[in-house]
Every structure is written in structure tokens, then in C-alpha cells.
Amino acid sequence: MDVFAALVGQEAATVTFRRAAAEADALVKAGRGLGTEENAQSGARTGAMTHAWIVTGPPGSGRLEAARAFAAALQCRTGTGCGECPGCHTTLTGSNADVRMVVPEGLSIAVADMRALVMRAGTAPSGGRWQVVVVSDADRLTEGAGNALLKAIEEPSPRTVFLLCTPSTHPDDISVTIRSRCRVVPLVQARPEALAAALAEGQGVAPDVAAWAAAAAQGDVELARRLAGDPEVRKRREAVLTVPRKLTSVGACFDAASALIESAEAEAAALVAEMDSGERADLERALGAGGTGRGAAGAMRGAAGQLKDLEKRQKSRATRAQRDALDRALVDLAGFYRDVLAVQFGAPVRPVHGDTAANAKAAAGKWTAESTLRRLEAVLGCREAITLNVKPRIAVEAMMLSLWRG
Amino acid sequence: MLAATRAVTSGYATGPVRVTEGGSRVTRATMSGVTAAIPPALTLVLGDEELLSARAIAQTVHAARAADPGSDVREYEGGALVPGEVAEMLSPSLFGGRRVLVLRAGQDARKDMITTLLAYAKNPDPEVHLIVAHLGGAKGKALADGLKSAGATVLAVPKMKGARERVAFVREEIRRLNGSCTEDAATGLLDAVGNDLRELAAACSQLMADTDGRITAETVARYYKGRAEVSGFTVADAAIVGDVPGALEALRWALHVGVDPVPIADALADGVRTVARVASAGRGSAYQLASSLGMPAWKIERAQRQSRGWSPDGLVDAMQAAADCNAAVKGGAEDRGYALERAVVAVATARRAGGGR
Numbered sequence: 019m020d021v022f023a024a025l026v027g028q029e030a031a032t033v034t035f036r037r038a039a040a041e042a043d044a045l046v047k048a049g050r051g052l053g054t055e056e057n058a059q060s061g062a063r064t065g066a067m068t069h070a071w072i073v074t075g076p077p078g079s080g081r082l083e084a085a086r087a088f089a090a091a092l093q094c095r096t097g098t099g100c101g102e103c104p105g106c107h108t109t110l111t112g113s114n115a116d117v118r119m120v121v122p123e124g125l126s127i128a129v130a131d132m133r134a135l136v137m138r139a140g141t142a143p144s145g146g147r148w149q150v151v152v153v154s155d156a157d158r159l160t161e162g163a164g165n166a167l168l169k170a171i172e173e174p175s176p177r178t179v180f181l182l183c184t185p186s187t188h189p190d191d192i193s194v195t196i197r198s199r200c201r202v203v204p205l206v207q208a209r210p211e212a213l214a215a216a217l218a219e220g221q222g223v224a225p226d227v228a229a230w231a232a233a234a235a236q237g238d239v240e241l242a243r244r245l246a247g248d249p250e251v252r253k254r255r256e257a258v259l260t261v262p263r264k265l266t267s268v269g270a271c272f273d274a275a276s277a278l279i280e281s282a283e284a285e286a287a288a289l290v291a292e293m294d295s296g297e298r299a300d301l302e303r304a305l306g307a308g309g310t311g312r313g314a315a316g317a318m319r320g321a322a323g324q325l326k327d328l329e330k331r332q333k334s335r336a337t338r339a340q341r342d343a344l345d346r347a348l349v350d351l352a353g354f355y356r357d358v359l360a361v362q363f364g365a366p367v368r369p370v371h372g373d374t375a376a377n378a379k380a381a382a383g384k385w386t387a388e389s390t391l392r393r394l395e396a397v398l399g400c401r402e403a404i405t406l407n408v409k410p411r412i413a414v415e416a417m418m419l420s421l422w423r424g
Numbered sequence: 425m426l427a428a429t430r431a432v433t434s435g436y437a438t439g440p441v442r443v444t445e446g447g448s449r450v451t452r453a454t455m456s457g458v459t460a461a462i463p464p465a466l467t468l469v470l471g472d473e474e475l476l477s478a479r480a481i482a483q484t485v486h487a488a489r490a491a492d493p494g495s496d497v498r499e500y501e502g503g504a505l506v507p508g509e510v511a512e513m514l515s516p517s518l519f520g521g522r523r524v525l526v527l528r529a530g531q532d533a534r535k536d537m538i539t540t541l542l543a544y545a546k547n548p549d550p551e552v553h554l555i556v557a558h559l560g561g562a563k564g565k566a567l568a569d570g571l572k573s574a575g576a577t578v579l580a581v582p583k584m585k586g587a588r589e590r591v592a593f594v595r596e597e598i599r600r601l602n603g604s605c606t607e608d609a610a611t612g613l614l615d616a617v618g619n620d621l622r623e624l625a626a627a628c629s630q631l632m633a634d635t636d637g638r639i640t641a642e643t644v645a646r647y648y649k650g651r652a653e654v655s656g657f658t659v660a661d662a663a664i665v666g667d668v669p670g671a672l673e674a675l676r677w678a679l680h681v682g683v684d685p686v687p688i689a690d691a692l693a694d695g696v697r698t699v700a701r702v703a704s705a706g707r708g709s710a711y712q713l714a715s716s717l718g719m720p721a722w723k724i725e726r727a728q729r730q731s732r733g734w735s736p737d738g739l740v741d742a743m744q745a746a747a748d749c750n751a752a753v754k755g756g757a758e759d760r761g762y763a764l765e766r767a768v769v770a771v772a773t774a775r776r777a778g779g780g781r
Contacts, residue, residue: 269704272697328560408750412693416747419700419740 021090021099021106024083024220026239027212030049031073031203032117035088036098042179043097053177068201069174072106072156072192073183074263078238081183082121082154084205086110089117091152092179105147116143121154139178149178156182157191164193171199190211207237210368217246227325233372236353241346254281258347259374262381262421273401273416278347279411286339294332301328341361342408348401355394362387389424427481462491464577465548469557471567471581475621477557480579481526488524488553495553496520502533502564510540514552517520523552530556530562538567545574584621590614593621597628609644616648617766654678656691659764663771664695671768676762685753692767693746695730700739702727738774745770 022032041064045051052069071088073081093098093116100106101117108114118135118295120127135151143149153159159167180200185189187202213232216239217223223231223246235242261274302308305324306317330340353370354377360367361382369375382390382391400417404410488495498513505527513525520533527533533541541556548554558568560582571576584590591610598605617627631639631647654677662671678688702724705713710724717724749767757763 267704268700270738272701272704403747403751406751406756407754408747409690409693412690412743412747412750415693415697416743419743423737423740 021087021094021101021110023101024193025080025087025205026216027208028084028205031084034066034203035084035091036112038068039065039088039091039094039099040097042092043094044146052174053176061186069178070171070180070200070202071126071182072187072197072202073181073205074186074202076207076237077185078235078240079205079207080239081185081205082152084240085152085154085181085183085204086119087153088181089114089179092150093117093145102194105145109150114145114147116145117150117152118153119152123157126158126160127153128153128161129160129166132163132166136166139170139180140175142175143177147177149175149285150181151178152181152183154183156196157184159192162194164196168196168199170195171196208232208239210237211238213237213242214387217242221246223247228293230372233303233368233370234350234353236370237287240322254285254347256348257281258350259371259377261418262353265418265422268422271422272415275411275415275418278344278414282340282343282347282410285343286336289339289343290332290336294336297332298325298328298412301325341404341410344414345401345405348397350403351392352397355397358382358385359387359390359394362390377417385424393421425674433623455684463487463553465550465553466545466571466574467553467555467579468554468571468576469581471583472559472561472579472623473583473621475625476581479779480581481528481555481557484553484555484579486528488522491540495524497526499526499528501532502527502529502537503534505533506541507535507536510537510544513548514544514554521551525552525554527554527556530558531561533564533567533747535566538564538570541567542570542574545571546575548574586609587614590619590621590624593630594624597625598632598639601629601632601637602633603632603639605639607764608641609639612641612644613648616644638747646661654681654686655683657695659688659768660691660695661726661730663692663768664699664775666733666772666775668769668772672765675764675768679761679764685764686716688764689746689749689753689767692764693743693750696739696742696746696771698723698727699731699734700743703731703734703739704736734775738777741772741774741777745774 022035023033033327045067052067071085073085075081075084086109087099090101090106091097093105093109093114095105096099101110105114109117112119118138120131120135125216139149139151141149148201153167167180170178174180182192182196182200187197189197208227210232213235214225214228217228217231218225221243227246231242233245235245245255261278264274265271301324302318302321305321306314307321309317350371354374357369357371357375357378359365360383361379362370369378371378385393396417401414403413403416432491441442467484469477469484471477485497489497500509527541541554544554548673556567556571556576558564560568584593591607594610594613595605595607598610613624613627613631617623626647631643636645636649654674656678658674659671659678662674675688679685694700698719701717701719702713706715710721710728713719713724719727745767749763752763752767753760
């Protein structure tokens with residue numbers, strides 16, 4: 019299967035990448051690299067290929083997948099991204115020696131990591147094609163790390179390609195000096211039809227379910243897959259969408275808030291619990307737990323501090339996961355009020371939540387457009403409050419009460 | 425053996441032993457009611473109320489001193505004790521005479537020490553009075569249990585829990601000093617001084633010294649103004665019933681005594697939440713509502729009283745104010761105190777206005 023098939027609804031970007039990969043292949047076959055004298059003289063270059071790229075796009079548009087597919091096409095023996103040859107295969111599975119992925123787990127990418135990476139990036143590709151560096155969240159580069167990367171991008175080796183993924187080219191996301199040396203490939207929010215087709219084709223989802231999931235996911239490919247495939251995710255979403263109907267009194271608001279918080283907590287706990295226990299077991303083993311013989315007990319004596327550190331990190335990750343889960347629920351909720359507003363204005367747009375369109379219509383008849391807008395504002399305000407570190411329970415309760423009053 | 429230098433030898437002393445408890449005047453008074461009966465050879469002071477524990481030790485020491493003015497009093501720390509010392513402290517005195525051994529922080533004594541002490545407890549020397557203070561927790565439990573089964577006299581001094589016990593303590597304290605104290609005066613003193621027993625005892629003796637012995641609420645108000653222990657809940661309670669001056673005063677006190685703004689903001693949100701949930705649950709017995717709302721009955725009863733005058737719209741505004749305040753105290757505002765004041769006023773106003781719409 020073609021490596022670009024995984025990119026849903028990104029036709030323009032795919033064309034750009036294909037042309038670049040084709041020219042890259044021609045260069046490899048001619049035994050040349052980028053930026054050499056011979057290229058200029060021969061006039062063979064069309065300019066489709068360059069050494070530094072920025073892939074931008076909204077959340078869920080598959081920036082990293084796009085970068086990976088392009089990397090595979092560069093390593094492909096046929097130069098098209100066939101998806102069959104060893105080059106494509108090893109890149110997609112992450113085992114290609116000439117493709118380096120930088121996927122930060124923490125909040126930022128440190129300068130030391132970047133320097134080491136830049137050093138490796140300067141070497142010739144061992145497979146004879148291209149040395150590819152993919153930075154998955156280039157918006158997390160610290161200033162120092164960005165400068166280290168800039169040096170390499172300014173004076174690239176002939177066979178080195180940088181692929182940076184960021185949400186946008188706003189200076190907050192990526193420094194202008196890097197941006198000005200890269201070619202930008204914008205990804206778009208996938209249209210629901212394209213997403214539905216991809217779901218139906220790729221995962222064998224029934225067409226009606228696929229269409230519904232695609233609309234509900236609002237262009238987020240990953241979310242659409244989960245909605246179509248995971249009944250738990252679907253159940254949580256349905257629970258969220260019943261919230262507007264449940265808000266009948268002040269007491270009901272608090273019950274709804276509790277239910278929402280608890281569901282987010284449960285989702286986060288399920289997500290991190292397994293990871294947590296695995297990490298803890300690994301660390302304990304590394305510190306010498308469970309050993310026998312002389313000194314085995316003594317080895318663990320100073321380990322409590324390290325275990326505590328680990329617990330602290332895990333707790334912060336759990337909080338993060340919990341907030342993410344809550345945020346997803348709030349986005350769903352905002353989608354519902356957006357649908358109501360669209361009905362009220364008679365806007366010719368598709369509803370986000372096709373399955374609750376009837377509810378949205380009923381609500382549209384009951385509320386004024388102003389009150390719907392106030393409700394939408396309340397949901398968005400709650401999202402912002404949570405990022406400002408307000409206790410989620412308090413923020414959600416205040417939001418529910420506002421939703422009830424309108 | 426350096427640790428032994430901590431021991432206080434005051435065999436000749438005529439005054440009270442070196443036991444401080446909120447001023448020496450109290451100490452002398454404490455001793456007045458003690459009978460001169462010879463104390464038992466083994467005494468276990470069990471509990472973690474520090475003042476009462478110190479008093480129990482002092483009384484026992486005093487009783488021993490009364491029985492034999494030449495008694496030799498020594499004090500030891502449980503954690504600093506070494507085996508040789510124990511042998512020395514328990515062996516008969518060369519010069520004869522009674523000896524009083526006080527072992528403080530007995531729960532810190534090491535295992536071998538406990539064994540030695542318990543071996544002695546099985547066959548104690550009648551000329552020696554051993555007083556062991558123990559916090560009563562799981563630590564060093566073997567010592568406490570062993571002494572108990574060896575027949576030691578146990579003086580229980582558990583931690584005081586709840587305002588009622590402390591009110592009783594204050595009244596008892598005044599009575600012991602030959603005064604009288606009304607219930608509301610005791611409550612007022614607790615509000616003003618706080619929950620620390622030493623402070624309370626000192627305040628009681630001070631009040632007795634300054635007045636004729638009849639302590640009423642006015643007396644307390646004259647000598648003690650303001651509040652020592654103000655929490656976010658005090659602020660929230662006042663704001664919820666619409667008492668703006670009271671709430672602002674409590675807030676200033678709370679910030680003044682160093683309560684962090686974040687718990688105050690949380691308490692404010694909690695107050696609004698409780699009233700809202702209780703009000704929307706309808707009328708009913710607090711005990712019936714307790715299980716469905718998942719709150720203790722006393723909290724529901726209080727919220728039922730507080731919920732008078734609230735309208736649903738007002739609750740929405742109040743909750744919004746509480747949420748905004750929560751963001752403000754976590755870095756959203758320049759001045760956290762001002763943000764709290766605004767929230768307090770907003771909550772109280774929301775109650776009166778009953779919502780604009």
C-alpha cells in the first residue's frame with residue numbers, strides 16, 4: 019500500500035511530497051545531493067525537493083504521519099513511497115538507520131539533545147539515500163535548541179533533510195529564522211467525507227458509522243478512528259452529549275459536573291495505570307529490588323527518594339491525562355451548542371454531532387440565539403479556566419450552572 | 425553518658441520542679457490540690473496531649489516529693505538512653521532515699537532498652553518511682569503494653585478532639601483556679617486564643633489574675649479582641665449568609681495570620697456548592713439527605729439554615745464568582761487579596777440581588 023494513503027484528505031500536501039520524493043530519487047540515482055555545483059549546471063533540478071520542511075496543521079490532522087510518510091518516500095527504492103520495499107517498510111516501523119525521530123515526552127526539547135542530533139544529522143546516510151531528521155513537536159524546541167537546529171539548517175549536508183512538525187508557523191510555535199529557511203507544507207482539517215471514506219476503507223467500518231464518526235471527530239483523524247473502533251469512547255461521548263438535556267435544576271448541574279469529572283478521572287486512570295506500574299517495576303528492578311543474598315536489602319535503602327520522584331512525575335502525567343480527557347469532553351459539548359447555533363441562524367453547514375441533530379433542533383426552538391451563544395462561551399471559558407489551573411471541579415460546576423441558566 | 429547531663433537534680437528544691445506550663449504561676453496553682461499519698465512505683469503517662477502529659481508527670485513528681493522531701497528527681501529522654509545508663513538509674517542509691525525517674529518520650533526508646541525496662545518492671549524497687557511518658561501510638565508500643573501488664577498506674581492524657589472538649593477544659597481550668605466561667609465565655613476564649621492547650625491554660629490563669637474570678641463573655645471580649653484561628657471556611661460561612669463586613673473582617677484576619685489564598689478560594693467555592701446542592705435537594709431531614717448528597721448531616725443542617733435568601737440565579741452568579749476567584753488566586757490576578765475580597769463581595773451580593781435576570 020502506498021505510504022501516502024494514510025494521509026486522510028490531504029491531497030495538496032500529498033502532491034507536494036510526491037513531486038519532492040520523485041526529484042529526490044532522481045538526485046540519488048544521478049549520485050548527487052542538494053546544493054551542489056553540478057545541479058546548477060545541469061539544469062535538471064525542478065526545485066521540487068529541498069532540505070528543510072515544516073509541516074503545519076490543526077490538531078489531529080496527522081502532521082507526524084505526514085512527515086513519516088514523506089520520510090518513507092525519500093527512503094523508498096522506487097522513489098514513490100511504494101510501501102513495500104525495505105526502505106518504506108523500515109521507515110514506517112521506525113527501524114530505518116537513516117531516519118531519526120525526535121518525539122519529546124516532556125514539555126520541551128533541550129539544547130543538549132538537539133546538538134547531539136545535529137551532529138548525527140551531518141553524517142552521510144548509511145543506506146546511500148537520505149539522512150532524515152523528524153522533529154515531531156518543533157514548537158517545543160527551547161530557544162537554545164532552536165538555535166542549534168538553525169545552524170544545521172543554514173548549512174546543510176547535501177543529503178540531509180529536516181522535517182519539522184508544528185501546529186502553525188506563528189513565531190510562538192517556531193522561530194522566524196528557522197521558518198524562513200524551510201518550505202512550509204500546510205495540512206488542512208480533513209473533510210468529513212474524506213475521513214469517512216478512509217475509515218470505511220482502512221478499517222472496514224460500516225459506511226454509516228464511519229460518516230457519523232468522521233463528523234463527530236471534527237477533522238481529528240485519530241479521534242475518528244477511536245470513535246469508530248472503541249465502544250468505550252463512544253459511550254463517553256454519548257454521556258457528554260446528554261448533559262444539555264439533563265440540566266433541569268441547580269442540583270442536576272452539580273450531579274452532571276460530578277459525573278463528567280469522575281468519567282474523566284476514570285479515563286485518565288485507565289490510561290496511565292498500566293504505564294505507572296510498569297515504570298515502577300522497572301525502576302525497582304534497576305535499583306536492586308527483589309534481589310537475594312548479601313547486601314540486597316541494603317541496596318534498596320536509599321531508593322525511597324527515587325521512587326518518590328517517579329511517583330511525582332507519574333502524578334503530573336495523570337493530571338495531564340485527566341485534563342486532556344476533560345478537554346475532549348468539553349470540545350464535544352461545545353460542538354453541540356455550535357450545532358444549536360447553526361440551526362438558529364439557518365446556516366448551511368453540517369452538524370458536528372449528526373446523531374444529536376434532533377436535540378439540537380429542539381433546543382434551537384427553545385432558546386434564543388443570545389443564550390446559545392452565552393452557553394457556548396461558558397463551555398469555551400471552562401476550557402480556558404482549566405488551562406489556567408482552576409480546580410476542574412469548580413470550573414465545570416460553574417460552567418454547568420451557566421449552561422442551565424443560559 | 426553525656427546524655428545524662430540533661431537530667432535535672434533538684435533534691436533540695438523547695439519550689440516546683442522544672443516543669444513549664446504557660447507560666448510558673450500556673451504551676452504553683454496546679455499543685456494545690458494534690459494529696460500527699462505516696463505515688464506508685466510504676467506510672468505510665470499515656471497520650472499525646474502535651475500539656476496534660478506534663479501536668480500528670482509534675483503531679484506525680486510532686487506527690488513523691490511530698491512523701492519524701494529529699495527525693496532525687498532525674499529526667500531522661502527515651503531516644504537518648506543507653507544501656508549502661510538504665511542500669512545505673514535503676515540500681516539502688518548508695519545514700520538511700522527515694523528516687524524519682526522521669527523517662528520522657530518513652531516511645532523513642534530502643535528495643536534493648538525496652539527489654540531492660542520491662543525486666544525491671546516485673547520486680548520494681550519500692551524506693552524508686554519510675555514515670556514513663558508515652559505518646560500512645562504504635563511506635564514503642566511494646567513498652568506501653570509491657571508496663572501496663574506489669575501493673576503500672578496508667579494516667580491517660582489523650583489528645584482533645586472537638587470544640588466541646590476544649591470548652592470543658594477551659595471551664596474546668598478556671599474552676600480549678602477558683603473562678604467561674606460561662607459556656608459562651610469559654611467559646612469566645614477558644615475563638616480568640618486558638619486550640620493550643622498551653623495557650624489556653626496561660627490565658628485562663630491570666631484572666632484569673634486580672635479579674636475577680638467571674639469570667640463572662642464580656643470579660644473575654646474586653647481582654648481578647650480578634651481571632652487567632654480563622655480559616656477559609658469562616659470567610660465562606662460569613663459570605664454565604666450575606667454578612668459582608670463579617671466576611672471581609674474574617675478574610676483580613678485569615679490573610680493576616682498567613683492562611684494561603686488558594687484554600688480560602690476553595691472554601692468559598694465549597695460553601696456555594698454546599699448551599700446550592702442542599703437548597704436544590706428540597707426540604708427534608710438532614711439525616712435523610714445525608715446519604716443522597718454524600719455529606720455529613722451537620723453540614724446539611726447548617727447549609728439549610730444558610731440557604732435562606734438564595735435564589736437559583738443568585739447561586740449561578742455566586743458559583744461563577746467563585747470559579748473566577750479560583751483562577752485569580754492561582755496567578756490570574758496581580759493582588760490575590762483583592763481578588764478574594766471581590767469574590768466575597770460578589771457572593772454576598774449575589775445572595776441579596778437574587779440574580780439580575
